[in-house]
Amino acid sequence: MRLYLPLEGTGPLRTRLYEALRAALMDGRLAPGEALPPSRGLAAELGLGRQTVVDAYERLIAEGFFEARRGSGTFVSASLAGLDHAADATPAAIGPGRHWPPLPAWGGGERRRFNFAGGVTDRRLLPWPPWRAAVQRALRDQAHDRAPYADPQGHGPLRGGIADYLGYSRGLSCRPADILVTQGAQQGLDLLARVRVAPGDVVALEEPGYPPARAVFAARGARLVEVPVDERGVRVDRVPPDARLLYLTPSHQFPLGMPLSLERRLALLEFARQRDLLIVEDDYDGEFRFQGRALDALKSLDRHGQVAYLGTFSKVWNADLRLGYLVMPAGLRGALLQARALSDGASTGLTQIALAHFIHDGHFARHLRRMQRLYEQRRQRLLAALARHQDLWTVLPQVAGIHLALTFNRAVPDVRGRLAAASISAEPIEAFYQNTPARTGLLLGFGALDDEDIDAAVAVLARACGEPARE
Numbered sequence: 055m056r057l058y059l060p061l062e063g064t065g066p067l068r069t070r071l072y073e074a075l076r077a078a079l080m081d082g083r084l085a086p087g088e089a090l091p092p093s094r095g096l097a098a099e100l101g102l103g104r105q106t107v108v109d110a111y112e113r114l115i116a117e118g119f120f121e122a123r124r125g126s127g128t129f130v131s132a133s134l135a136g137l138d139h140a141a142d143a144t145p146a147a148i149g150p151g152r153h154w155p156p157l158p159a160w161g162g163g164e165r166r167r168f169n170f171a172g173g174v175t176d177r178r179l180l181p182w183p184p185w186r187a188a189v190q191r192a193l194r195d196q197a198h199d200r201a202p203y204a205d206p207q208g209h210g211p212l213r214g215g216i217a218d219y220l221g222y223s224r225g226l227s228c229r230p231a232d233i234l235v236t237q238g239a240q241q242g243l244d245l246l247a248r249v250r251v252a253p254g255d256v257v258a259l260e261e262p263g264y265p266p267a268r269a270v271f272a273a274r275g276a277r278l279v280e281v282p283v284d285e286r287g288v289r290v291d292r293v294p295p296d297a298r299l300l301y302l303t304p305s306h307q308f309p310l311g312m313p314l315s316l317e318r319r320l321a322l323l324e325f326a327r328q329r330d331l332l333i334v335e336d337d338y339d340g341e342f343r344f345q346g347r348a349l350d351a352l353k354s355l356d357r358h359g360q361v362a363y364l365g366t367f368s369k370v371w372n373a374d375l376r377l378g379y380l381v382m383p384a385g386l387r388g389a390l391l392q393a394r395a396l397s398d399g400a401s402t403g404l405t406q407i408a409l410a411h412f413i414h415d416g417h418f419a420r421h422l423r424r425m426q427r428l429y430e431q432r433r434q435r436l437l438a439a440l441a442r443h444q445d446l447w448t449v450l451p452q453v454a455g456i457h458l459a460l461t462f463n464r465a466v467p468d469v470r471g472r473l474a475a476a477s478i479s480a481e482p483i484e485a486f487y488q489n490t491p492a493r494t495g496l497l498l499g500f501g502a503l504d505d506e507d508i509d510a511a512v513a514v515l516a517r518a519c520g521e522p523a524r525e
């Protein structure tokens with residue numbers, strides 16, 4: 055038998071020989087029951103010491119791939135007859151269960167010259183020196199802490215910092231014990247879906263709405279019902295009476311931008327109380343407000359534990375940290391804590407401790423104030439640039455958050471193709487509808503747009519959207 059046994063790579067020769075023999079087995083070059091060359095002969099052929107070959111053979115014998123027959127040598131184990139060889143193995147024989155629907159892909163996309171991507175911020179603007187100091191302090195703290203695992207509910211001082219912050223920023227009074235620290239708002243959604251929604255349950259969502267939230271409930275096997283929004287936010291009168299859960303973005307409707315009116319907030323809370331409905335309030339960027347003080351969180355009006363409040367540090371700090379939080383309604387507290395412990399145990403301790411220091415030392419509040427001023431200027435500049443092309447589009451009112459939406463005044467065919475050709479990252483609002491929208495338009499994020507790019511970016515956008523369609 056002549057076997058091709060490449061011994062390339064680094065590491066001990068006995069390991070490389072073992073791997074080469076194993077590869078020959080896996081792709082069928084060594085057949086079950088076949089005799090292997092005597093160790094001395096193979097060693098001479100490969101220019102190796104005999105012991106190297108003996109070690110590799112012994113390892114394969116110990117693992118059951120080879121068998122030693124006293125007096126007659128070493129053989130490929132006969133029990134490998136059932137092994138599929140790499141060349142004829144069928145890939146993807148295992149698929150997801152029947153409950154797992156094909157989910158639409160969303161977000162990401164290539165980087166383009168002008169960045170109107172929604173929901174992203176510019177990490178270069180973070181105050182890195184105090185953050186570095188906070189992380190170093192957290193490392194020192196951990197060196198003296200013997201607890202091997204972080205608290206599944208979240209680091210106590212961080213929960214305290216979040217509770218204070220929600221009080222002054224969102225008018226929401228809650229205790230650290232009501233807060234569950236999560237891996238971003240997305241995990242909060244997933245946990246709520248697990249503890250509240252069974253396959254077949256009705257879940258109501260805004261139309262248009264946030265695709266990753268929809269995807270979580272779809273993956274749960276829920277029956278999804280779209281509830282339209284108008285200029286005062288979600289149409290409370292259209293929420294199905296049998297809904298178990300309603301997901302909504304009351305501060306800054308995603309993607310259109312309007313807040314939910316106070317009248318509707320009160321009507322919704324009353325409806326929820328009568329119908330045993332859980333309202334999930336996603337307050338993803340409500341802390342950035344323009345034109346005076348906008349409405350506080352819907353949760354601040356909740357007297358009967360009907361609202362689960364989702365917050366995130368992705369927009370106000372750094373999405374890469376994957377830190378968010380849930381203000382848990384009392385009735386779901388125990389189930390949510392269990393679900394969290396079962397899911398991934400807890401969020402990483404180090405970043406939680408560092409963020410707690412960062413908040414307690416006042417750096418977070420300072421950063422927020424700075425970003426608020428910066429976003430306000432950027433937004434004004436963007437609005438002024440957009441106003442130069444009023445024939446093309448109508449900008450929808452927006453009083454909070456880091457994106458705005460516009461609708462086209464006339465049909466603009468193949469918007470995606472036009473954006474790509476002009477090297478612009480932006481999302482058509484149709485992408486957020488399940489049904490055919492009455493209007494077409496764009497979501498324009500300004501969290502990562504360079505200030506000096508704004509005028510040029512809008513001019514390029516106007517040219518791209520204003521050109522007649524190409525044949």
Ligand SMILES: Cc1ncc(COP(=O)(O)O)c(C=O)c1O
Pocket residue numbers: 172173174237238239240241264303308336338365366367368373377378
């Ligand atoms: C509506 C909405 N909710 C939540 C989030 C934040 O998600 P996460 O905290 O998982 O980063 C985003 C981010 O784009 C968003 O647009």
